[in-house]
Amino acid sequence: MINLTCVKxxxxxxxxxxxIQATLENHRESxxxxxxxxxxxxxxxxxxxxxxxxxVYLSDEAASAHxxxxxxxxxxxxxxxWMAVSRQGYRYNVVAPAQxxxxxx
Amino acid sequence: MINLTCVKxxxxxxxxxxxIQATLENHRESxxxxxxxxxxxxxxxxxxxxxxxxxVYLSDEAASAHxxxxxxxxxxxxxxxWMAVSRQGYRYNVVAPAQxxxxxx
Numbered sequence: 388m389i390n391l392t393c394v395k396x397x398x399x400x401x402x403x404x405x406x407i408q409a410t411l412e413n414h415r416e417s418x419x420x421x422x423x424x425x426x427x428x429x430x431x432x433x434x435x436x437x438x439x440x441x442x443v444y445l446s447d448e449a450a451s452a453h454x455x456x457x458x459x460x461x462x463x464x465x466x467x468x469w470m471a472v473s474r475q476g477y478r479y480n481v482v483a484p485a486q487x488x489x490x491x492x
Numbered sequence: 493m494i495n496l497t498c499v500k501x502x503x504x505x506x507x508x509x510x511x512i513q514a515t516l517e518n519h520r521e522s523x524x525x526x527x528x529x530x531x532x533x534x535x536x537x538x539x540x541x542x543x544x545x546x547x548v549y550l551s552d553e554a555a556s557a558h559x560x561x562x563x564x565x566x567x568x569x570x571x572x573x574w575m576a577v578s579r580q581g582y583r584y585n586v587v588a589p590a591q592x593x594x595x596x597x
Contacts, residue, residue, distance in 0.1 A: 391534060393498075393544070407587060414588045429496060429584035439498070439584060441546065479534035479544060482512060483519045 389424070389490065390450040393477045394440040402469035403436055409465045410438070416458035417442075422449020424490040436471065443490060494529070494595065495555040498582045499545040507574035508541055514570045515543070521563035522547070527554020529595040541576065548595060 398406045410428055417426040427441035444450040453459055484490060503511045515533055522531040532546035549555040558564055589595060 411588055418589075426588075427586070428588040430587050432583040432585055438587075478537040480537055482533040482535050482543075483516055484532070 388446065389481045389487070390444040390447050391479045391481055392440075392442050392450070393479070394442065394474055395477070396438045396440070396466075396474040397434075397471045398436050398438065398466075398469050399471050400436050402466075406438070406466055406469050409462055410440070413458055413462035416456070417453060420444075420449070420453055420456065422446060422452060424487075445487065493551065494586045494592070495549040495552050496584045496586055497545075497547050497555070498584070499547065499579055500582070501543045501545070501571075501579045502539075502576040503541050503543065503571075503574050504576045505541050507571075511543070511571055511574050514567055515545070518563055518567035521561070522558060525549075525554070525558055525561065527551060527557060529592075550592065 396406075407430075414426050414428045417423050422445040423443070424445060425441060425443040427439075429439040429441065431437035431439070442450070442453070444453060501511075512535075519531050519533045522528050527550040528548070529550060530546060530548040532544075534544040534546065536542035536544070547555070547558070549558060
């Protein structure tokens with residue numbers, strides 16, 4: 388079953404630029420994972436210090452593998468002190484699109 | 493520029509099932525719009541009465557055209573009384589993927 392998580396991250400204003408660079412690297416590497424379906428990196432229009440990662444994996448196992456990857460661990464440790472508050476993950480079940488094929492870019 | 497909105501919707505518990513059916517119809521029709529890139533329909537894992545629509549359009553004009561479409565207006569009017577609170581839209585700028593081609597399924 389698809390594993391979909393929205394991660395909300397609020398960054399201290401002075402770290403917006405390095406956060407973007409570090410997260411772009413995590414984005415690029417995450418897209419190479421065989422179980423990754425999407426890793427959209429978004430910035431709030433109203434609050435530029437607020438970001439959202441839209442992370443979609445083929446399975447819970449694929450999502451777990453991501454959290455063990457070198458690029459994820461590097462990102463997590465790099466950005467930890469740049470966050471204004473702890474990041475929050477929101478888990479969703481996919482209602483639609485129902486077919487895996489519709490999720491592959 | 494890509495127009496990306498997350499719409500958070502909380503439904504009265506007794507209307508979860510009809511809400512899913514009405515939104516699946518809106519999902520199917522929205523995917524046919526030429527300016528639509530994505531219309532993901534998600535249900536919170538922790539709170540089944542909470543939904544999220546992840547709507548991505550090629551441009552602000554395409555997003556506006558969606559709001560004038562017959563299927564959107566039908567959906568909006570059908571589900572209006574089923575919501576526990578007013579729905580909320582969150583607008584984002586896309587940091588990555590930066591290329592439109594990466595957004596097309």
